[in-house]
Amino acid sequence: MPRAAAAEGGAVAQAPASPAPAGGIVDAQRLVLVTGPSGAGRSTAIHALEDMGFEAIDNLPLSLVPRLLDGPPRPVPLALGLDVRNRDFSAANLIELIDSLTRNPAFLPEVLYLDCATEVLVRRYSETRRRHPLAGDIPPVEAITAERDLLAPVRDRADVLIDTTELSPHDLRAELAQSFDARGGPGLSVSLESFSYKRGVPRGLDFMFDCRFLANPHWEPSLRPLDGRDPAVQHYVTADPRFQPFFDKLRDLILYVLPAQVDEGKAHLTIGFGCTGGQHRSVTLVELMADDLAKKCWQVSKRHREIERRSRAPLPAAGAGAATLSGAYLGGSGKADPS
Numbered sequence: 001m002p003r004a005a006a007a008e009g010g011a012v013a014q015a016p017a018s019p020a021p022a023g024g025i026v027d028a029q030r031l032v033l034v035t036g037p038s039g040a041g042r043s044t045a046i047h048a049l050e051d052m053g054f055e056a057i058d059n060l061p062l063s064l065v066p067r068l069l070d071g072p073p074r075p076v077p078l079a080l081g082l083d084v085r086n087r088d089f090s091a092a093n094l095i096e097l098i099d100s101l102t103r104n105p106a107f108l109p110e111v112l113y114l115d116c117a118t119e120v121l122v123r124r125y126s127e128t129r130r131r132h133p134l135a136g137d138i139p140p141v142e143a144i145t146a147e148r149d150l151l152a153p154v155r156d157r158a159d160v161l162i163d164t165t166e167l168s169p170h171d172l173r174a175e176l177a178q179s180f181d182a183r184g185g186p187g188l189s190v191s192l193e194s195f196s197y198k199r200g201v202p203r204g205l206d207f208m209f210d211c212r213f214l215a216n217p218h219w220e221p222s223l224r225p226l227d228g229r230d231p232a233v234q235h236y237v238t239a240d241p242r243f244q245p246f247f248d249k250l251r252d253l254i255l256y257v258l259p260a261q262v263d264e265g266k267a268h269l270t271i272g273f274g275c276t277g278g279q280h281r282s283v284t285l286v287e288l289m290a291d292d293l294a295k296k297c298w299q300v301s302k303r304h305r306e307i308e309r310r311s312r313a314p315l316p317a318a319g320a321g322a323a324t325l326s327g328a329y330l331g332g333s334g335k336a337d338p339s
Contacts (some may be wrong), residue, residue: 196278228283278306
């Protein structure tokens with residue numbers, strides 16, 4: 001990918017020169033650069049990383065990053081929140097900084113990009129009555145679109161991309177915990193997610209597999225109220241003669257792909273399994289596949305989107321709860337699901 005040129009009139013922030021180690025190899029400084037559209041959850045992410053043991057600094061101007069990083073490595077990893085509101089911010093300057101850090105063996109940089117659907121960002125700002133930093137005299141939706149266009153080159157460079165459109169602050173913290181652990185170096189975190197095709201494909205999937213050809217427990221009255229975490233449902237689904245060949249080939253494919261993703265430096269991989277209702281077949285696949293991958297020593301997490309939606313308590317009818325939830329993201333999710 002060609003490197004972006006520096007923005008007009010702006011000095012490009014260069015990482016400090018790598019200090020020469022005095023006998024022995026110095027561990028590289030882990031550094032997470034957190035950015036994304038305003039309202040997508042950057043502040044929530046910074047606080048979550050701080051709770052995980054990172055030294056976290058938000059709203060740091062790009063021009064000050066080299067000074068901060070000058071000197072010996074810190075004993076803890078760093079998380080820097082980078083915001084378009086800073087006067088010296090530009091996508092070109094940030095990409096130049098990323099390139100400079102990547103070339104420097106003293107640093108192990110990762111770009112965490114938090115994204116969110118435009119309509120949800122508009123709702124979050126509307127419910128919290130906060131002004132978008134780029135709004136000026138233009139409508140919020142135009143400011144959000146302009147910011148998204150500004151950050152598009154940075155999004156393409158993200159090592160970890162998390163879409164917060166359907167995530168609560170708690171969900172976001174859980175997603176971050178899968179990819180960032182201050183007690184060790186970065187590795188590949190695998191997320192398996194079940195979903196219903198009727199409700200649409202989740203955002204941010206790297207791979208997606210359709211389970212709708214398997215025998216459907218929905219048509220068994222005794223199994224209908226259960227889900228794929230129940231042994232009776234799993235027994236029904238796995239009894240389909242097509243299940244085992246499908247599962248074996250799918251597991252072999254995933255186990256073949258995972259080491260290649262590690263070689264590419266990928267930190268997080270999300271695999272989706274879909275069926276009609278997201279309750280029986282896809283959940284069964286996620287449960288059984290997660291067990292197999294964990295036995296192979298892969299770091300695996302599970303999420304059952306439709307089960308989570310059904311288990312959520314409804315928001316208060318008065319609407320006050322929705323504004324409170326959005327406020328957690330600005331950060332919060334601003335999301336209310338009727339299901």
